[in-house]
Amino acid sequence: MYQLIQNLKSGETVLETVPAPQVRAGHVLIRTRRTLVSLGTERMLVDFGKANLLSKARQQPDKVKQVIEKIQSDGLLPTLEAVFRKLDQPLPLGYCHVGEVVAVGTGVTDIAIGDRVASNGQHAEMVCVPRNLVAKIPDSVSDEQAAFTVIGAIGLQGIRLINPTLGETIVVVGLGLIGLLTAQLLHLNGCRVVGLDLDDHKLTLARSLGIETLNPSTIDVVKAVVDLTGVGADGVLITASTKSDEVMTQAARMSRKRGRIVLVGVVGLNLSRADFFEKELTFQVSCSYGPGRYDADYEQAGHDYPLPFVRWTENRNFQTILHLLSTGQLRVEPLITEVVPLANYQQIYGQMNGSASGSGSIASLLSYPEATTRPGEQLGTSVRVHQISAGTRLSQSAGVVGIIGAGNFAGSTLVPALKKAGATLQTIVSANGLSGTLLAKKxxxxxxxxxxxxxxxxxxxxLCVISTRHNSHAKLVIEALQAGKHVFVEKPLAIYEDELTDVIAAQQATSQAGERMVLVGFNRRFSPTVQKAKALLGGSASGTVPMNIIATMNAGVIPANSWVHDRTMGGGRILGEACHYIDLITYLTGSHVTAVCMNAMGKNPSETTDSASILLRYDNGATGVINYFANGSKAYAKERLEVYSQERTLILDNFKSLKGYGFNGFSSQSGGQDKGHTEQFRRLVHSLRTGGVPLIPFAELVNTTAATLAALRSLQNGGWVTVG
Structure with missing residues (x-):
């Protein structure tokens, strides 16, 4: 299928060929009929992409601060690689979508195959959208009309926040697409609506829809609004897009005392305290389509907010717009400038730095080819990115790799490391098709x-490489083993004890039929600094001499709504990241964990805490301490390891340097940061092609996973937990 994407590095808009998505639980698979191009939002992305690096930096000062902190902690080269890698990740475009349902996922009972629906799907021939972001289209509403559903909901949410009452005067600043829709909705609400814009064409169109208008370039709009009302506007709803602070200044000055200002667009926000203080004005920023937006429980998990407590969710806002379209109260036909076939997308995007297809463009629609398969039929899901000759195809035992998961870590680390290790990369799987295709081409x-x-x-x-969300790891490992594959899975191996039991059973069953290797991505033991530490420790690292090891991870904060914190999906950061250090200490001590005790910050810490200390007791008498903290400065080094053994000390700093105290002939080693990913895959590919023992004994992988799960039980029980 085809999908429109935006390259943030060059500003180029591309129609990419990608595999069609698969329907997922709680989702709806939709074949596209129409999408609406949001000229304001998408023009911003195009302009950002075409800007040079300095201009991009000026537009995102918060990101510049993060870059500086990363340079201080990780060094210049890794930081530059991360920045350019981020810019090299194209964005899918579009969020106003109309189509026909061709499949529904489990748990969806009120949407059927064949239904016409509106959603926030992208500019793509097929989209898979969560149920709560899909609304049925009434029969009386055309595809072209329904394409305005989502963008209409954006304006509607701004209106709900400004809370107008019958007879109030509301000023709408900016009469682009959202502004014209918002002005109509306010008019339907019984308000006196005054629209402001610099474009005479938009002002004329607004007047034809019953809206009073003013042009800030020809009149003092503050004085005009005060004269019209006698007291000032009851509310000002800003749908404009500008870097200037003047819009906010004018909005405050034209408001009556205790007036309300709501921002839907993007404007400069250097506010004057005096303007707001003297009138006791209120100011609020509207969040997209309404309650539920960016809430994973609502959007992804499908948990609706109860209507008596949250009357208007984003989906109910969608339904409201569709109802107003069906009754003819909301008019969108005058706003449609053009309907362009998807193949001719450059007719819109090629002129986006000005206006689409000429002066005064308001709304441009993309039309999509008629369906080539009937609803419910199997859809093609594979794209051959390039053909290789039969002579280069290696035999089954040659280490040919298939990758499941094409997220950020796969793109930034796994795939480049596999490529550098000389692996033959055969197939990559991604849920949406786009990320996998881009990695395949690259x-x-x-x-x-x-x-x-x-x-x-x-x-x-x-070899099956698994780099998906954590809750799918155990299931995919088992299926890959049963399919006769060797398995490399990013940590963790499992997020529940019963999953670990099932993985063990699958590994044992497949081993009886023929040795199948399971390897978890504990890359740090393959770092050059760790390898050097292992050699220096000598007999201590063989498991015969106990040692004390302290590992500290300055992990940094990640958003509270991230899937990683969800116990059922990510398992929490202790399960997903601190396991690295259990494996590392196990490797250096040469022994297995026998007992664990964990304490975490806060009076009642949860299983998904991200600031905790873990005590480890090993079979040979060694001890380990893991301090995993998310409340430190990002400017400080992220990882540190201290080893104490036989009156000697090793200090490993962020996998860049190793210092030794008490070692004959060794004091320090330093170099660029290397966490061992490339060496891990080099050894893995070599092992697959030549045979030999697994890189990490399966028993160690099980012990590390069991110890991590025991740490969570320890937090609940408040004491030591034995690791079986």
Whole structure:
């Protein structure tokens, strides 16, 4: 299928060929009929992409601060690589979508195949959208009309926040697409509406819809609004897009005492205290479509807010717009400038730095080809990115790799490390098809698909690399083993004890039929600094001499709504990240964990805490302490390891340097940061092609996973937990 994407590095808009998405639980798979181009939002992305690096930095000062902190902690080269990698990740465009349902996921009972629906889907021939972001279209509403549903809901949410009453005067600043829709909705609400814009064409269109208008370039709009009302505007709703602070200044000065100002657009926000203080004005920023937006429980998990307590959610706002369209009260036909076939998208985007297809463009629609398959039929999901000759295809035992998961970590670390290690990359799987296709093109992967079964069913693939969200790891490991594949899975191996039990059973069953390797991505033991530390410790690291090890991870804060913090999806950061250090200490001590005790910050810490200290007791008498903290400065080094053994001390700093005290002939080693990813995959590919023992014994992987799960039980029980 085709999908429109935006390259943030160059500003180029591209129609990309990607595999169609698969329907997921709680989601709806939709074949697209129309999408609306949001000229304001999408023009901002195009302009940002075309700007040079200095201009990009000026537009995002908060990101510049993060870059400086990362340079201080990780060094210049890794930081620059991260910045350019981020800019190299194109964005999918579009969020105003109309189409026909071709499949529904489990748990969706009120949407059927064949229904016409509006959603916030992207400019793509097929989209998979969570149920709560989908609304049925009444029969009397055309596809072109329904394409305004989502953008209309944005204006409607601004109105709900400004809370107008019958007869009030509301000023709408900016009569672009959202502004014209918002002005109509306010008019329907019984308000006197005054629209402000610099474009005479938009002012004329607004007047034809019953809106009073003023042009700030020809009149003092503050004085005009005060003269019209006698007291000033009851509310000002800003839908404009400008870097200037003048819009906010004018909004405050034209408001009556105790007036309300709501920002839907993007404007400068250097506010004058005097303007707000003297009138006791209120100011609020509107968040997109309404309550539920950016809440994973609502959007992804499908948990609706109860209507008696949250009357207007984003989905109910969608339904309201569709109802007003069906009754003819909301008019959108005059706003449609053009309907352009998807293949001719440059007719819109090629002129986006000015206006689409000529002066005065308001709304541009993209039309999509008629369906080539009937609803419910199997859809093609695989794209062959490039063809390789039969002579270069390696045998089954040659280490051919299939990758399931194409997220940030896969793109930034896993795939480049595999490529550098000389692996033959056959297939990559991504849920949406886009991220996998882009990685396939960049790194020469033969196939991009949205079906992970394509990796398991391919007899030429020896190694299945799993880099998905944590709650799918155990399931995919088991299926890959049963399909006869070697498995590399990013940590953790499992997030529940019963999952670990099932993985052990699957590994044992497949080993009886023929040795299948399971490896978890504990890369740090392969770092050059750790390898040097292991060699220096000598007999101490063989498990015969106990030692004390302290590991500190200055992990930094990640947003509270991240999936990583969800116990059922990510397992929490202790399970997902601190396990690295249990493995590392196990490697250096040469022993297994026998007992764990964890204490966490806060009076009642949860299983998903991200600031905790873990005590480890090892079978050979060694001890480990892991301090995993999320409340430190990002300017400080992220990782540190201290080893104490036989009157000697090793200090490992952020995998860049190693200092020794009490070692004959060794005092220090330093270099660029290397966390061992490339060496890990170099050894893995070599092992697959030549045979030999697994890089990490399966028993150690199980012990580390069990110890991490025991740490969570310890937090609940308040004491030591034995690791079986």
């Amino acid at each position: 790194h020469g992967i033969v196939n991009s698909t949205t079906r992970y079964q394509d990796v398991l069913d391919d007899p030429t693939i020896d």
